[in-house]
Amino acid sequence: MTVRDLRAPALGGAAWLGGIAAAVCPWWVPLGVVVGTAALLLRSRGAGPLVAFAAVAGVTLLxxxxxxxxxxxxxxxxxxxxxxxxxxxxxPRPVAGRFGDLVVVRARVEQLTGRGAAYSLSTPVVVMADASWLGVVLGERLHVSGRLGPADGDSAALLMVRGSPDRIEGPDVWWRVAAAVRGSIRESVEPRQEDTRELVPALVVGDDAGVDPALADDFRTTGLTHLLAVSGTNLTLLVGFLLIASRWAGVRGWWLHGVAAVGIAGFVLLARTEPSVVRAAAMGTVALIGMGGNGRERGPRALGVAVLALLLLDPRLAVTAGFALSVLATAGILWLAPLWRDSLRTWLPRGVAEAVAVPLAAQVACTPVVTALSGEVSLVAVVANLLAAPAVAPATVLGLAGGLVGLVWMPLGQVVAAPAAWSVGWIAVVARRGADLPTAAIAWGTGPVALLLVTLVCLGLVVVVPRVLRSPLAGVACSVLLVVTVLTRPPTPGWPPSGWVLAMCDVGQGDALILRAGPHEGVVVDAGPDPALVDGCLDRLEVTRVPLLVLTHFHADHVDGLSGVLAGRTVGAVEVTALGDPPDGVEEVARATGAAGLRPAVAAYGATRRVGDVTLQTLWPRPDVARFAGDLGEDGSAANDASVVLLAEVDGLRILLTGDIEPPAQLGLSRLVGGLAVDVLKVPHHGSRRQDLGFLTGLRARLALVSVGADNDYGHPAPELVTALESAGTEVHRTDLDGDVLVVVRDGQLGVVARGGVGRRR
Structure with missing residues (x-):
């Protein structure tokens, strides 16, 4: 590639650096560059990249x-x-808030009155409202009242409103048409299974609101997340199909450019004119140029121009992960994929070579950013993308076609969309099966050293891969090595340590604890929110038999991982609390246990039994739990206070497992077991502020365990709780800092061993 070919990419790269510098550096740094560039231009030529840097930095500052x-x-x-x-x-998008569910909507304020003044403006804000806002429509003009608050990022403020908005004017006609098409796409796959009917809108126009979170996590693990969001792939497929159809219909010359422009505009309207969509449209356009005549030269030039134009239009993109992933993936496909394809073509057909080279190049280019976001390196991403690729085009094109035909006659639209549903069904199978592989991804970390190392590895691959792919023997050997790696669970030397009696698994914001009942046996108390996380923890502990599984209550962070406990293990009995609340959790437990041929029983109050090496006594809830919970009001704590509380004894240690009980239940429990002393306390409710500190410190525990998610937005664990426990002489350990935590007894001495977060999927 000549210097001339690199001029446009250099402009784009300099513009990107300018946006980053303006966003993260003190204001005077980019301002100095802007002034210096202006002075330099008076005396110099060929300062294009510096001009691009200064222009984007200046726009960002403004x-x-x-x-x-x-x-x-x-x-x-x-x-x-x-x-x-x-x-x-x-x-509008519903989100779970600390004090209840909220609806979040982005909006542009055009008229504002407050503090005795009125303003006409055009300023972005984020609106936080109640469920009545779920009915607002993109493009509507509304009148609202509420309280403003400071905001971070790309909005001037948060606007917190109460009640329904007053509608002034409906959306423009193009928004109404786009909404009709989006609704028709959903209706065309409505008769299909849940995953299918949610995935088709996600693949076609990025409408992923209803996708199962567990399935979305599997897509992340297998490197297929780009299929659930609006990406350049969507536009490339849809506009590419439109161009092919236009050529077949006889359209030629500049008319094809017009068709492409209409297709791009239509795509942006369908997928919404948010920055991520505009970015995806730009990258998709670059990909279309790269696939055209002389694409190896025109594509990189178009990428450089697109990056510069996007950052001048919206400089906030410079520091977003989505922008970085889009640019890097497109660059990898434009620069690396042709070379790697040509290497493979020495011994593979062109179509196969291209199918392997494109996802491999995109994955290598994006790996440093993906690792920074997730702390993992996916080992199955290339294979998963290769297996999913044949289904992406029919799912995207026929999903849209089904929606368009459905506007005229929905029964025919459902027929047209049927192959799209079958296609996304296959993609879901690839994601789930890939994520279930023993080593689908490896934990890597997000520290500076870890990210520098993975970046250097990727740069090394850029040099090495063409030589490896050129040799059939080396290519096949690397493929076999990768297959063996993902099918084999990596060894964990020294884990679990000898003498362990209790494990607190790092499952994020949730609970999953295991009491060692014997060799390869464990009593499991709660299953956490994620099947893969609890399954991985049990595998690392080499637990293959669960004689007893206790689910303290039915909140998602305690039961949604149930299938991970049941997967590949013998489970003897399941016990639950008597209060069937919330209903969604009850249904999830019934579904998962029913599929395993198990029937949950209510934990018997006051019962003491021995399960292997574990002695268990059920201390709570009382038999009148329903009436007790009814006295608590509607503050959402009834299910927590109905948690099963267990007193366990293992190898001479007394362990209190408290579920999520809050002060009312803690007070009731203290009256029943006054003077109780234990060696280990599982802190209730992830260390929330709602605690009876006198009861907890009065247990005189030597160890306190807090199962809590890193960077959770609940403020768990509360600093005052940790301080109170430590002041009482209790040693506190928490999963957000320590990872998996094991309590061990060696030579009669109590100790703790932690894994430091290995195996986390955040």
């Missing part, structure tokens, strides 16, 4: 200043109550 100094931001600092007319710029 954009940030406008957001921070405008009337919306100023009123937000004062937390003013305001009235506003705004236009909705995103679909």
């Amino acid at each position: 954009h940030g200043t406008a957001l921070a100094s405008g009337p919306v931001a100023q009123l937000a600092q004062k937390r003013a109550v305001v009235g506003a007319e705004l236009t909705v710029t995103s679909d």
